[in-house]
Amino acid sequence: MDSTATEHAPVPPLNLAANFAELRDELLAEINELAASGMYILGPRTEAFEQNLARFAGAKFGLGVSSGTDALLCAMMALDIGPGDEVILPTFTFFATAGTVHRLGATPVFVDIRPDTYNTDVDQVAEKITPRTRAVVPVHLYGQAMAMRPLFDVVNRHGIAVIEDAAQAIGARIPDYPEHTAGAIGTLGALSFYPTKNLGAMGDAGAILTNDAKLLERCRKIRIHGSGHTYHHDMVGGNFRIDALQAVVLDIKLRRIEAWNTARRTVADRYRALLTEAGLVPEHLTLPHVAGQPDTHVYHQFILRATRRDDLLKHLRDQKIGAGVYYPVPLHQQKCFEHLGYKAGDLPQSERAAAEVLALPIYPELTEAQQARVVAAIRGFYASA
Ligand SMILES: Cc1ncc(COP(=O)(O)O)c(C=O)c1O
Numbered sequence: 001m002d003s004t005a006t007e008h009a010p011v012p013p014l015n016l017a018a019n020f021a022e023l024r025d026e027l028l029a030e031i032n033e034l035a036a037s038g039m040y041i042l043g044p045r046t047e048a049f050e051q052n053l054a055r056f057a058g059a060k061f062g063l064g065v066s067s068g069t070d071a072l073l074c075a076m077m078a079l080d081i082g083p084g085d086e087v088i089l090p091t092f093t094f095f096a097t098a099g100t101v102h103r104l105g106a107t108p109v110f111v112d113i114r115p116d117t118y119n120t121d122v123d124q125v126a127e128k129i130t131p132r133t134r135a136v137v138p139v140h141l142y143g144q145a146m147a148m149r150p151l152f153d154v155v156n157r158h159g160i161a162v163i164e165d166a167a168q169a170i171g172a173r174i175p176d177y178p179e180h181t182a183g184a185i186g187t188l189g190a191l192s193f194y195p196t197k198n199l200g201a202m203g204d205a206g207a208i209l210t211n212d213a214k215l216l217e218r219c220r221k222i223r224i225h226g227s228g229h230t231y232h233h234d235m236v237g238g239n240f241r242i243d244a245l246q247a248v249v250l251d252i253k254l255r256r257i258e259a260w261n262t263a264r265r266t267v268a269d270r271y272r273a274l275l276t277e278a279g280l281v282p283e284h285l286t287l288p289h290v291a292g293q294p295d296t297h298v299y300h301q302f303i304l305r306a307t308r309r310d311d312l313l314k315h316l317r318d319q320k321i322g323a324g325v326y327y328p329v330p331l332h333q334q335k336c337f338e339h340l341g342y343k344a345g346d347l348p349q350s351e352r353a354a355a356e357v358l359a360l361p362i363y364p365e366l367t368e369a370q371q372a373r374v375v376a377a378i379r380g381f382y383a384s385a
Contacts, residue, residue: 008320009320009370009373010320010321010322011320011321011322011361011366011370011373011374012322012361013196013322013323013324013359013361014196014322014361014363015363015365015366016195016196016200018365019200019363019364019365023252023253023256026252027248027249027252030248030252031245031248031249034244034245034248039244040243040244040245041241041242041243041244042064042241042242042244043244045244045247045248045251046064046242046244046247048247048251049062049064049247049248049250049251049254050062050063050064050207050247052251052254053191053207053209053250053254054184054209056171056181056254056257057170057171057180057181057182057183057184057189057209058179058180058181058184058185059180059183059184059185059189059209059210059211060210060211060212060213060216061209061210061211061213061216062207062208062209063207063208063209063210063216063219063220063223064205064206064207064241064242064246064247064250065205065206065207065208065219065223065240065241065242066204066205066206066239066240066241066242067192067194067204067205067206068096068167068190068191068192068193068194068197068206069096069099069100069192069206070206070238070240071167071190071191071192071206071207071208071240072096072097072100072137072163072165072190073100073103073104073238073240074208074219074222074223074237074238074240075163075188075189075190075208075219076100076101076104076106076135076163077104077222077237077238078188078215078218078219078222079134079135079161079163079187079188079215081101081104081106081134081135082104082105082106083104083105083106084106084132085104085106085107085132085133085134085135086106086107086108086109086130086132086133086134087101087106087107087108087109087133087134087135087136087137088109088110088111088125088128088129088133088135088136088137089101089108089109089110089111089120089136089137089138089139089165090110090111090112090113090119090120090121090138090139090141090350091110091111091112091113091330091331091332091333091342091347091350092112092113092118092141092327092330092331092347092349092350092353092354093139093141093165093327093331094167094168094326094327095331095334096167097137097139097165097331098110098331098337101137102336102337106134107132107340108331108337108340109128109133110330110331110332110340110342110346110347111124111125111128111347112124112347112348112349112350113141113349113350113353114349115349115352115353116289116291117141117144117146117289117290117291118141118142118144118303118353118357119138119139119140119141119144119146120136120138120139120146120151121349122138122150122151122154125138125151125154125155126154129154129155129158129160133158133160134160134161135160135161135162135163135187136151136155136160136161136162136163137162137163137164137165138151138162138164138165138186139165139167139168140164140165140166140168140169140172140182140183141168141169142168142169142288142297142299142300142301142303142326143168143169143172143198143264143297143298143299143300143301144169144172144288144290144291144296144297144298145166145169145172145173145174145175145181145182145292145296145297146174146175146291147174147175147176147291147292148162148164148174148176148177148185148186149176149177161186161187161188162186162187162188163186163187163188163189163190164182164183164184164185164186164188164189164190164209165189165190166181166182166183166184166189166190166191166209167190167191167192167194167197167206168192168197168198168300168301169181169182169183169298169300170182170183170191170197170198170199170257170298171198171199171257171258171261171298172261172295172296172297172298173292173293173295173296174296175291175292175293175296178293183209184209184211185211187210187212187215188208188209188210188212188215188219189208189209189210190206190207190208190209191206191207191208191209192205192206193205193206193207193246193250194206197300198257198260198261198264198298198300199250199253199254199257200253201246201249201250202245202246202249203243203245203246204246205242205243205246205247205250206242207242218235221234221235221237222235222237222238222240223237223238223239223240223241224237224239224240224241225237225238225239259364260364261295261298261299263364264298264299264362264363264364265294265295265297265298265299267299267302267362267363267364267366267371268288268297268299268302268362270368270371271287271302271360271362271371271374271375272287274371274372274375275287275304275375275378278375278376278378278379279379280375280378280379280382283307284306284307284378284382285304285305285306285307285378286304286305286306287304288302288303288304299362301326301359301362302359302360302362303326303357303358303359304357304358304359304360305353305356305357305358306356306357306358309325309355309356309357309358311381312358312378312381312382313325313358315377315380315381316374316377316378316381319377321360321361321373321374321377322361323358323359323360323361323374324358324359325354325357325358325359326357326359327354328354329354330347330350330351330353330354332346332347332350333351360374361374
């Protein structure tokens with residue numbers, strides 16, 4: 001490629017083809033073996049992955065399920081959350097965190113985020129606890145694990161469960177529990193292996209983490225329609241099974257996740273340096289804030305706050321740069337939750353973040369030249385303003 005082609009080459013939001021190319025032979029060999037075995041759902045390869053995952057995360061148990069959404073749903077079902085119950089969660093997160101609460105007939109109670117880390121504001125959790133509160137779902141947003149002790153201090157005296165939504169944060173060390181990674185310290189934790197996640201399947205998949213053997217067994221039953229023995233149902237569950245194919249893929253990728261997360265941190269550091277050198281910080285951009293050690297953030301997303309965010313987003317997309325906004329509308333302002341009665345201004349940090357945040361492309365394979373292109377495009381935008 002000549003330099004003009006490189007200068008104008010698209011920078012996609014992720015590069016799953018490159019990720020596949022790196023592992024092609026290994027993946028195809030194991031997929032081949034699995035295909036020949038005929039064991040397509042759960043089975044020994046799934047159990048091996050579950051054990052490796054739990055060991056990696058610093059949890060006693062792991063359970064593969066059909067998606068991150070189903071991990072949350074199954075965890076809530078295992079705690080018998082239902083009508084009349086309240087579940088506290090941040091409004092600034094992916095929809096599934098609240099959608100699962102609603103689907104069980106319980107009420108999502110929204111709290112705000114911390115403006116620096118975008119993680120759940122624990123002081124607000126304390127304020128929103130009522131006799132109906134059954135669980136809190138802290139979200140380790142964008143890949144940054146939040147400190148958990150302050151939350152446990154708030155909920156433990158009330159006997160309230162903690163379901164960690166670690167969908168975006170596999171491998172992020174919990175700042176005040178460094179032996180554990182996100183999802184491995186709450187009552188239950190949910191992981192997503194949606195293909196764009198740091199550990200991505202070749203389709204939908206997720207996992208539950210827990211240190212509680214009884215809850216593990218409840219989740220295991222709920223995963224197969226509440227059945228301990230085939231066609232005998234102690235309770236009502238769902239079909240939350242993981243495909244063995246996904247477990248095989250994930251098990252292979254799990255061996256690389258530490259290296260990939262480190263590579264993401266390198267990419268993030270380079271963005272920090274380039275954006276600062278370009279004179280864009282702090283006048284136009286605010287860089288991500290890491291509250292703990294570097295390994296508490298695995299940069300599922302590299303999130304800036306930007307002045308004139310929407311115009312900048314359009315400019316980057318026009319230049320074929322895969323920037324995005326996660327999330328443009330906080331959950332308390334979603335149409336489907338209108339009946340809960342929130343109004344504009346109720347959760348101001350989330351509303352402000354929704355208007356200001358911008359995600360730049362980040363993945364282990366992103367090159368220095370691509371990053372330079374992204375930064376040049378941002379500089380060009382503000383220079384012409
Ligand atoms: C914070 C959060 N929670 C839950 C989910 C749901 O995961 P999945 O897409 O695997 O159902 C996601 C993923 O998209 C997420 O980012």
